[in-house]
Amino acid sequence: xxxxxxxxxxxxxxxxxxxxxxxxxxxxxxxxxxxxxxxxxxxxxxxxxxxxxxxxxxxxxxxxxxxxxxxxxxxxxxxxxxxxxxxxxxxxxxxxxxxxxxxxxxxxxxxxxxxxxxxxxxxxxxxxxxxxxxxxxxxxxxxxxxxxxxxxxxxxxxxxxxxxxxxxxxxxxxxxxxxxxxxxxxxxxxxxxxxxxxxxxxxxxxxxxxxxxxxxxxxxxxxxxxxxxxxxxxxxxxxxxxxxxxxxxxxxxxxxxxxxxxxxxxxxxxxxxxxxxxxxxxxxxxxxxxxxxxxxxxxxxxxxxxxxxxxxxxxxxxxxxxxxxxxxxxxxxxxxxxxxxxxxxxxxxxxxxxxxxxxxxxxxxxxxxxxxxxxxxxxxxxxxxxxxxxxxxxxxxxxxxxxxxxxxxxxxxxxxxxxxxxxxxxxxxxxxxxxxxxxxxxxxxxxxxxxxxxxxxxxxxxxxxxxxxxxxxxxxxxxxxxxxxxxxxxxxxxxxxxxxxxxxxxxxxxxxxxxxxxxxxxxxxxxxxxxxxxxxxxxxxxxxxxxxxxxxxxxxxxxxxxxxxxxxxxxxxxxxxxxxxxxxxxxxxxxxxxxxxxxxxxxxxxxxxxxxxxxxxxxxxxxxxxxxxxxxxxxxxxxxxxxxxxxxxxxxxxxxxxxxxxxxxxxxxxxxxxxxxxxxxxxxxxxxxxxxxxxxxxxxxxxxxxxxxxxxxx
Amino acid sequence: xxxxxxxxxxxxxxxxxxxxxxxxxxxxxxxxxxxxxxxxxxxxxxxxxxxxxxxxxxxxxxxxxxxxxxxxxxxxxxxxxxxxxxxxxxxxxxxxxxxxxxxxxxxxxxxxxxxxxxxxxxxxxxxxxxxxxxxxxxxxxxxxxxxxxxxxxxx
Numbered sequence: 001x002x003x004x005x006x007x008x009x010x011x012x013x014x015x016x017x018x019x020x021x022x023x024x025x026x027x028x029x030x031x032x033x034x035x036x037x038x039x040x041x042x043x044x045x046x047x048x049x050x051x052x053x054x055x056x057x058x059x060x061x062x063x064x065x066x067x068x069x070x071x072x073x074x075x076x077x078x079x080x081x082x083x084x085x086x087x088x089x090x091x092x093x094x095x096x097x098x099x100x101x102x103x104x105x106x107x108x109x110x111x112x113x114x115x116x117x118x119x120x121x122x123x124x125x126x127x128x129x130x131x132x133x134x135x136x137x138x139x140x141x142x143x144x145x146x147x148x149x150x151x152x153x154x155x156x157x158x159x160x161x162x163x164x165x166x167x168x169x170x171x172x173x174x175x176x177x178x179x180x181x182x183x184x185x186x187x188x189x190x191x192x193x194x195x196x197x198x199x200x201x202x203x204x205x206x207x208x209x210x211x212x213x214x215x216x217x218x219x220x221x222x223x224x225x226x227x228x229x230x231x232x233x234x235x236x237x238x239x240x241x242x243x244x245x246x247x248x249x250x251x252x253x254x255x256x257x258x259x260x261x262x263x264x265x266x267x268x269x270x271x272x273x274x275x276x277x278x279x280x281x282x283x284x285x286x287x288x289x290x291x292x293x294x295x296x297x298x299x300x301x302x303x304x305x306x307x308x309x310x311x312x313x314x315x316x317x318x319x320x321x322x323x324x325x326x327x328x329x330x331x332x333x334x335x336x337x338x339x340x341x342x343x344x345x346x347x348x349x350x351x352x353x354x355x356x357x358x359x360x361x362x363x364x365x366x367x368x369x370x371x372x373x374x375x376x377x378x379x380x381x382x383x384x385x386x387x388x389x390x391x392x393x394x395x396x397x398x399x400x401x402x403x404x405x406x407x408x409x410x411x412x413x414x415x416x417x418x419x420x421x422x423x424x425x426x427x428x429x430x431x432x433x434x435x436x437x438x439x440x441x442x443x444x445x446x447x448x449x450x451x452x453x454x455x456x457x458x459x460x461x462x463x464x465x466x467x468x469x470x471x472x473x474x475x476x477x478x479x480x481x482x483x484x485x486x487x488x489x490x491x492x493x494x495x496x497x498x499x500x501x502x503x504x505x506x507x508x509x510x511x512x513x514x515x516x517x518x519x520x521x522x523x524x525x526x527x528x529x530x531x532x533x534x535x536x537x538x539x540x541x542x543x544x545x546x547x548x549x550x551x552x553x554x555x556x557x558x559x560x561x562x563x564x565x566x567x568x569x570x571x572x573x574x575x576x577x578x579x580x581x582x583x584x585x586x587x588x589x590x591x592x593x594x595x596x597x598x599x600x601x602x603x604x605x606x607x608x609x610x611x612x613x614x615x616x617x618x619x620x621x622x623x624x625x626x627x628x629x630x631x632x633x634x635x636x637x638x639x640x641x642x643x644x645x646x647x648x649x650x651x652x653x654x655x656x657x658x659x660x661x662x663x664x665x666x667x668x669x670x671x672x673x674x675x676x677x678x679x680x681x682x683x684x685x686x687x688x689x690x691x692x693x694x695x696x697x698x699x700x701x702x703x704x705x706x707x708x709x710x711x712x713x714x
Numbered sequence: 715x716x717x718x719x720x721x722x723x724x725x726x727x728x729x730x731x732x733x734x735x736x737x738x739x740x741x742x743x744x745x746x747x748x749x750x751x752x753x754x755x756x757x758x759x760x761x762x763x764x765x766x767x768x769x770x771x772x773x774x775x776x777x778x779x780x781x782x783x784x785x786x787x788x789x790x791x792x793x794x795x796x797x798x799x800x801x802x803x804x805x806x807x808x809x810x811x812x813x814x815x816x817x818x819x820x821x822x823x824x825x826x827x828x829x830x831x832x833x834x835x836x837x838x839x840x841x842x843x844x845x846x847x848x849x850x851x852x853x854x855x856x857x858x859x860x861x862x863x864x865x866x867x868x869x
Contacts, residue, residue: 114827153757215728231762243816243819243820243826244815244826245826247812249815249816249819250814250816251794251813251816252794252816252820265869282780287794287797287811289794289797289798289816290797292801293797293798293800293801297800297801317805330823386791428808431807433810434808435804436804439800439804446800450845451845455845459841459844461807462804462806462807462837462841463807463837463838463841465807465808466806466809466834466835466838466841467837467838469809469831469835471809471810471827471832472808472809473810474810475717475801476813499848516800532721649752699778
């Protein structure tokens with residue numbers, strides 16, 4: 001069968017004005033074929049087209065030509081392709097910190113040359129030569145009961161006629177289609193010289209994904225779970241199937257993410273292993289509905305969707321590359337080589353000029369990858385939002401009368417209670433809110449014990465709702481623009497200022513204060529882009545040099561300081577809490593200039609107005625402190641403990657000004673007993689992009705410090 | 715300008731006639747695969763959250779099938795119903811919603827609004843199967859029963 005040529009299949013689409021700056025290499029077209037191309041691309045279904053194109057082709061069987069392979073290798077050398085940015089990016093080769101470039105992806109199966117991970121040129125040569133090898137025919141049945149998941153990594157598992165899974169070796173072209181596309185195009189490969197090759201598995205994969213465009217998805221900060229406090233980033237491959245409604249049929253799209261294959265060890269082992277790269281991280285593809293159910297419904301986290309403009313040639317290369325990395329892994333580093341980094345590296349692999357994985361800083365925060373992409377001109381098409389179940393519930397309840405709210409509360413306790421006094425459409429609204437509330441309040445029980453009390457409650461409410469026979473209108477889109485994550489302040493912070501400090505009734509001395517915080521947000525920082533009542537700080541240092549005494553006072557050295565204020569909601573009350581570990585230099589009447597290792601935990605309730613602009617919180621605050629100057633207590637352990645009530649408020653004026661104040665009256669229960677008062681107050685004003693001014697005061701008993709600060713976020 | 719090998723030709727090489735695959739169903743995929751297990755109907759403990767597949771946090775997915783060998787579309791309506799069971803039941807009771815739109819397309823139905831109201835009406839008969847393996851089947855049966863929905867992919 002003759003080979004119809006579809007020259008420039010992809011370039012045709014690329015030339016339609018889609019993103020150009022990313023183009024590192026260009027695909028050619030000739031006039032003869034352009035009408036065909038137009039036909040395909042006007043249909044708007046590229047992946048389908050590609051698949052259709054595949055089936056048109058039968059490769060002429062030519063004998064392998066070693067001389068031709070030699071020529072290609074020589075040509076690659078002349079072009080210095082092995083050191084081209086595009087080739088290095090496809091191999092995920094980065095300069096390592098000891099100088100020698102090495103691939104960040106591991107797995108023997110990710111390289112055809114034994115030295116492929118560190119020698120891009122050897123890998124290139126091995127790749128080119130492997131194209132001319134005949135199609136491998138080996139396929140071995142997997143051991144009994146083994147699923148495709150367990151197939152050897154350099155093979156693909158297929159089901160044979162008897163329903164057994166067999167591991168079938170893949171031809172290099174099938175195994176590394178993106179490398180093939182890139183090199184073949186650069187080397188002006190004459191395809192007629194290749195042996196007959198067939199890639200059923202790779203083909204199946206593209207058929208499954210059928211991406212027309214891609215979206216970067218950010219799942220919001222999840223302060224209650226340390227592993228996901230910073231959020232998560234993954235890609236969605238959009239089929240863009242029309243639903244006839246607002247959104248396309250996105251649930252049926254594919255998500256591609258990079259995550260650690262963690263064992264179920266305890267949290268501490270998990271944290272340590274995650275920090276040092278002891279878990280392998282791999283790429284996964286799964287239907288998007290799993291992600292929506294997981295994040296929106298089960299964890300009640302918002303999803304922010306950043307639709308990207310990736311030209312069709314890049315998109316196709318990305319799909320091919322995603323297939324390639326399916327066999328690779330990289331040690332998972334929670335703070336650097338994490339989801340955000342490796343997803344950005346995928347984009348770089350197919351469009352190196354994006355430099356998506358550069359400049360992400362350290363630690364690599366998922367939100368910074370969204371910021372990075374949003375900052376590239378022309379890349380971001382639009383930003384969309386999927387509300388968490390909590391937000392959906394709040395949206396349903398917001399317009400309700402107090403009577404209707406009363407019914408929501410009643411139904412969740414007595415689901416069979418007859419609803420009186422409101423018309424059926426409002427009854428429907430009440431039942432809809434009640435159903436969301438059940439999901440919100442009993443998220444865990446519904447999963448672990450679906451037939452238990454919560455499950456039965458849910459079922460009753462749904463049955464009643466269905467009996468009304470009225471369709472619920474779709475919830476209107478209500479995007480919290482202020483919380484759009486990429487619009488938040490940058491995550492490093494430095495500050496400098498002037499201070500006055502000393503005993504309240506004697507003289508105060510002037511001083512100078514320096515402040516540094518590695519990441520990322522506190523309750524007084526400019527609130528835009530962050531959850532307004534959440535705080536997440538790692539490695540925050542502040543010191544004041546006091547001029548008269550000529551000494552440095554350590555204001556704080558916090559390793560971690562996390563706070564989650566949950567506006568009290570009678571429907572689904574959640575406690576507010578805060579947790580801090582660090583080193584303090586305490587000055588109060590019980591202990592003067594004590595340098596103390598401190599762990600602090602608080603728990604209580606927060607009450608906020610509807611907009612959450614004003615909130616007050618009341619908590620029980622507890623500190624455990626240790627240090628050389630702490631008098632030994634029981635068992636001669638030098639540990640001191642303080643406990644007492646803490647009260648505070650936060651007032652946000654627009655998106656630029658925040659006032660925050662709190663006071664705690666604590667009882668110290670170690671050798672030097674007694675009550676001590678501590679307080680702090682902050683006013684912070686965002687004056688321009690990344691610059692804020694602050695007035696701050698702290699006090700402990702009669703010792704006070706007042707500081708005027710300027711902060712820079714970068 | 716250099717004459718370059720065409721992208722389309724290269725792509726074509728990945729495909730070709732499908733002699734090799736004859737007799738093989740689709741299964742397996744290189745992409746790390748999913749961890750939903752393959753026992754139908756049970757609540758899967760699915761690593762939830764984050765950057766990490768954090769197995770100590772549980773996320774239940776009642777998944778009718780298994781791994782990534784199936785795409786959302788190829789896997790068909792049954793898997794979709796199982797995986798989205800909770801959200802779908804809620805949308806059924808409401809007679810509208812995203813899961814119904816997606817299911818309706820997956821099941822090849824003509825009009826998702828009609829499907830939604832039909833499923834709402836059928837909810838009483840479907841509800842008792844909520845916590846059983848029969849749930850997806852009873853939803854599909856409801857779609858089959860009403861010929862006016864003309865759902866073409868419900869088996």
